[in-house]
Amino acid sequence: MSPCDSWDWETEEKRIPFSRWQTQYQWVESPCVAPDGESIAAVVRLTEAGFGVRVNDRLWTQMFEKAWHLGFAPDGRLVAIVSDGETWTVAVDSRLWEHRFDYIWRPLFCPQGSHMAFAFQQDRQYGMILDDHPWPNTFANISAMNLSPDGLHTSASVQVKHLPAGDIFAFAQGAFSAAADGQAWPATFMNVWRGCFSPDGAHLAAEVRLSPDEYTIAVDGEQWPHTFTAVWEPRFHPHGGSVTAPVRLDGCWTLARDGRIEWRRNFVQCWQHQYSPNGEHIAAIVCPEYGRWTVALDGKPWRLRVGDMITDLSFSADGRHVAAAVKNKNTWSIAVDDLCWHHRFDRVWPPVFSPDGWHVAIKAEKEGRFALVVDDVVTPVSGEVMWSPCFSPNAEKLLVPLIRDGSFVRRIVSMGEVLG
Amino acid sequence: MAEPAEKTPLESIPLAEPATALPVADAGIEAGVQALTPRTIADTVRRVLGAETGARLKAYLSTCTHCGLCAQACHFYLSNAHDPSYAPIGKIKHTLWELLKRKGQVSPEFIRQASLIAYTQCNMCRRCAIYCPLGIDVAYMISVVRRICRALGVTPLYLQDTVNSHSATHNQMWVKADEWVDTLQWQEEDARDEIPELRIPLEKEGADIMYSIIAPEPKFQAGLIYKAAVIMHVAGVDWTMPARPGWDNSDMAMYSGDYDIMGRIKRFHFDTAARLRVKKIVMGECGHAFRSVYDTGNRWLGWRMPPIETQHAIDFYYDLLTSGRIKVARKYEEPVTLHDPCNIVRGYGLHEKARYVVNALCEHFVEMTPNREYNYCCGAGGGVINCGPPYKQTRMRGNSVKARQLEATGVKVLIAPCHNCHSGLEDISQHYHLGLEVKFLADIMYEVMEK
Numbered sequence: 001m002s003p004c005d006s007w008d009w010e011t012e013e014k015r016i017p018f019s020r021w022q023t024q025y026q027w028v029e030s031p032c033v034a035p036d037g038e039s040i041a042a043v044v045r046l047t048e049a050g051f052g053v054r055v056n057d058r059l060w061t062q063m064f065e066k067a068w069h070l071g072f073a074p075d076g077r078l079v080a081i082v083s084d085g086e087t088w089t090v091a092v093d094s095r096l097w098e099h100r101f102d103y104i105w106r107p108l109f110c111p112q113g114s115h116m117a118f119a120f121q122q123d124r125q126y127g128m129i130l131d132d133h134p135w136p137n138t139f140a141n142i143s144a145m146n147l148s149p150d151g152l153h154t155s156a157s158v159q160v161k162h163l164p165a166g167d168i169f170a171f172a173q174g175a176f177s178a179a180a181d182g183q184a185w186p187a188t189f190m191n192v193w194r195g196c197f198s199p200d201g202a203h204l205a206a207e208v209r210l211s212p213d214e215y216t217i218a219v220d221g222e223q224w225p226h227t228f229t230a231v232w233e234p235r236f237h238p239h240g241g242s243v244t245a246p247v248r249l250d251g252c253w254t255l256a257r258d259g260r261i262e263w264r265r266n267f268v269q270c271w272q273h274q275y276s277p278n279g280e281h282i283a284a285i286v287c288p289e290y291g292r293w294t295v296a297l298d299g300k301p302w303r304l305r306v307g308d309m310i311t312d313l314s315f316s317a318d319g320r321h322v323a324a325a326v327k328n329k330n331t332w333s334i335a336v337d338d339l340c341w342h343h344r345f346d347r348v349w350p351p352v353f354s355p356d357g358w359h360v361a362i363k364a365e366k367e368g369r370f371a372l373v374v375d376d377v378v379t380p381v382s383g384e385v386m387w388s389p390c391f392s393p394n395a396e397k398l399l400v401p402l403i404r405d406g407s408f409v410r411r412i413v414s415m416g417e418v419l420g
Numbered sequence: 421m422a423e424p425a426e427k428t429p430l431e432s433i434p435l436a437e438p439a440t441a442l443p444v445a446d447a448g449i450e451a452g453v454q455a456l457t458p459r460t461i462a463d464t465v466r467r468v469l470g471a472e473t474g475a476r477l478k479a480y481l482s483t484c485t486h487c488g489l490c491a492q493a494c495h496f497y498l499s500n501a502h503d504p505s506y507a508p509i510g511k512i513k514h515t516l517w518e519l520l521k522r523k524g525q526v527s528p529e530f531i532r533q534a535s536l537i538a539y540t541q542c543n544m545c546r547r548c549a550i551y552c553p554l555g556i557d558v559a560y561m562i563s564v565v566r567r568i569c570r571a572l573g574v575t576p577l578y579l580q581d582t583v584n585s586h587s588a589t590h591n592q593m594w595v596k597a598d599e600w601v602d603t604l605q606w607q608e609e610d611a612r613d614e615i616p617e618l619r620i621p622l623e624k625e626g627a628d629i630m631y632s633i634i635a636p637e638p639k640f641q642a643g644l645i646y647k648a649a650v651i652m653h654v655a656g657v658d659w660t661m662p663a664r665p666g667w668d669n670s671d672m673a674m675y676s677g678d679y680d681i682m683g684r685i686k687r688f689h690f691d692t693a694a695r696l697r698v699k700k701i702v703m704g705e706c707g708h709a710f711r712s713v714y715d716t717g718n719r720w721l722g723w724r725m726p727p728i729e730t731q732h733a734i735d736f737y738y739d740l741l742t743s744g745r746i747k748v749a750r751k752y753e754e755p756v757t758l759h760d761p762c763n764i765v766r767g768y769g770l771h772e773k774a775r776y777v778v779n780a781l782c783e784h785f786v787e788m789t790p791n792r793e794y795n796y797c798c799g800a801g802g803g804v805i806n807c808g809p810p811y812k813q814t815r816m817r818g819n820s821v822k823a824r825q826l827e828a829t830g831v832k833v834l835i836a837p838c839h840n841c842h843s844g845l846e847d848i849s850q851h852y853h854l855g856l857e858v859k860f861l862a863d864i865m866y867e868v869m870e871k
Contacts, residue, residue, distance in 0.1 A: 048616070069623065092706045105598055106663075121598045141588075143588075143590075171584045176588065191588060249682075269721060271687075309690075309727035343478070349697065379556070
């Protein structure tokens with residue numbers, strides 16, 4: 001059962017006065033909205049040195065010296081990183097975590113939102129904390145933090161050896177590794193960058209650099225048998241256990257699996273590859289000819305070409321459709337299955353597939369206003385501020401949170417209403 | 421309008437005597453040279469020239485008539501008493517031409533010298549390209565030499581350490597992730613004493629502008645972040661700064677020849693802007709970073725142009741002033757002169773906008789001569805200052821012509837809208853006892869604007 005099954009899909013519109021917040025507080029930071037659209041929240045300045053969190057008509061009882069990164073977890077809990085001036089901790093629905101640190105940053109949530117993790121620094125040592133449980137080991141530095149899909153494991157690139165200032169020779173020997181749940185791999189590398197967990201969280205793969213010109217992927221600390229002149233972030237197959245990554249060889253990019261070249265075709269660039277949920281297909285953003293970008297599906301590029309940029313690649317749940325945000329001649333649009341929408345926008349947000357894969361909805365901006373766009377139809381649903389839409393489980397309705405005329409509005413729009 | 425310098429160039433700053441390069445001890449270069457064998461050199465030279473160069477290099481090599489007109493453009497040549505070994509064509513003759521002629525069959529000692537020439541005796545400022553009747557870009561050829569030296573592991577230690585920082589932290593000063601955000605929050609707190617409602621919005625998705633800077637700002641010059649925040653606030657700009665890697669727009673990997681790291685850090689920069697959904701990136705007052713974002717790094721990744729509009733601070737200030745979003749309360753009174761940074765003037769043509777901004781902010785602007793695209797390089801760009809203290813004397817000796825140019829203006833306030841230029845010009849001022857106060861445009865704008 002999807003969490004959104006229980007959301008209110010019947011009430012067409014709910015409003016919460018929002019503009020009055022601006023007069024009640026010295027300032028109001030950018031608001032965030034709960035996944036179900038029932039709550040809007042923002043950090044508000046209460047006194048000269050005191051900040052609070054306002055949620056709908058309620059104010060958290062605590063006042064903080066600093067509060068940032070306020071946001072709703074996918075399960076609807078409201079989370080902020082807060083400080084009393086001395087130490088930092090995490091506030092979840094106004095309850096503070098037990099552990100406090102010299103600094104906390106980089107919130108991570110698993111897709112269901114039931115688990116959350118952060119990076120922390122204490123006494124110049126670095127680690128991660130998952131659901132208020134810090135790593136047993138800390139390190140001299142940390143980067144590329146990651147949370148497993150099931151939310152039960154955390155990882156990061158960590159510095160495991162001392163690096164005296166300016167010591168390029170110690171650096172070349174390898175001072176970095178990857179750590180899962182605070183346990184570093186025995187192997188060290190010149191660099192370790194972005195990692196990803198297997199779907200069950202049992203394995204960790206990461207980009208590694210062996211020497212100035214040798215890059216590869218390491219899985220649980222074991223490097224692939226082949227090296228490349230560059231690699232990008234790896235992905236685990238959703239079901240099979242193999243690992244794929246874009247790799248650069250002889251000046252060209254392609255996709256490799258477990259160290260062997262997977263795609264026959266080479267590209268000027270290839271990155272952000274994604275598996276379809278069933279694992280049958282792989283899509284990637286590629287540059288088949290210099291300065292021209294498209295999407296490759298299973299190694300075959302679309303006919304579409306854009307000059308500026310492609311991003312936000314996503315599969316439909318059934319894996320049969322692919323969409324991406326595309327930018328050409330300084331305007332944005334959406335491409336679905338090699339067809340570009342006719343409408344152009346100043347900005348677009350990531351495309352959202354309906355659960356059945358038949359429709360794509362986005363938040364788009366044109367001339368300072370935000371509008372709901374569905375299947376290339378610009379709907380009258382618009383506002384001064386808007387959040388990305390969400391389809392109902394039966395794909396018949398859309399939830400669109402927005403701010404209009406000073407009110408936060410939770411709009412439920414039927415597909416019939418927007419598509420006619 | 422700017423006034424011409426009142427004084428003719430003085431003779432008080434002597435030109436250096438002709439000499440070979442100053443002896444230096446650089447553990448990075450020495451260790452690299454020690455590890456070389458004739459075979460690795462030949463293989464590497466063949467690989468880089470064969471796989472990574474093509475029509476562009478061939479065109480330059482085949483069209484150069486060896487006329488030597490480029491010599492008069494180079495501040496190293498002019499400052500070193502017209503020693504021909506410092507002429508751009510001389511540097512190519514002693515590096516790339518020999519590598520090609522001998523098909524890479526050169527000694528480790530040759531590579532040592534080639535490395536010193538390419539990294540520390542050429543700023544890749546491209547002044548010689550505008551003096552060349554055929555427009556040959558010597559800086560590009562020097563970058564090929566640097567690429568070869570980097571592939572051979574013969575890079576200056578300080579420069580390599582900076583590139584290591586780029587690779588490990590995605591910024592050039594080993595700034596850790598928490599230190600970065602903490603610095604922004606600290607600057608916001610400080611600035612609120614002056615403007616109570618001031619914000620430095622972190623990670624604001626959908627802001628109009630992402631403001632990116634170079635790592636020396638949080639490390640040593642946090643006050644510049646403060647001033648930028650005040651300018652943004654007063655101008656009513658919808659802006660943000662990233663709390664995750666990608667905030668540093670600088671790129672010493674571009675200058676060391678480590679293009680894979682260059683591509684990696686440029687991708688982070690653009691990915692961060694795309695993640696935050698900003699309409700454009702505004703970059704602080706840095707020249708080389710703009711070269712990397714606008715010209716080199718983006719193109720290595722496959723983009724002809726930056727995928728997201730990218731604006732240098734000069735251009736941004738020009739917009740703020742012409743649109744009236746920043747108003748000048750009282751112009752800066754002391755006479756100022758302006759240094760045209762190579763990477764954004766010869767590289768991008770921002771010289772007239774820079775003059776508009778200076779004239780809008782300052783009462784008394786004195787041009788240095790030559791100026792605009794003919795301005796002398798400060799000697800710090802191109803990664804040369806990042807090669808560190810071992811080469812400072814080489815840099816200073818190669819900048820006497822710049823010192824004379826600065827002295828001739830007769831003014832004591834020098835505006836340098838570029839970080840490397842700023843540091844290099846401070847060194848020149850100190851070395852030649854010029855007594856200059858070097859300022860960024862933001863320093864002056866912050867001082868004279870209506871708040």
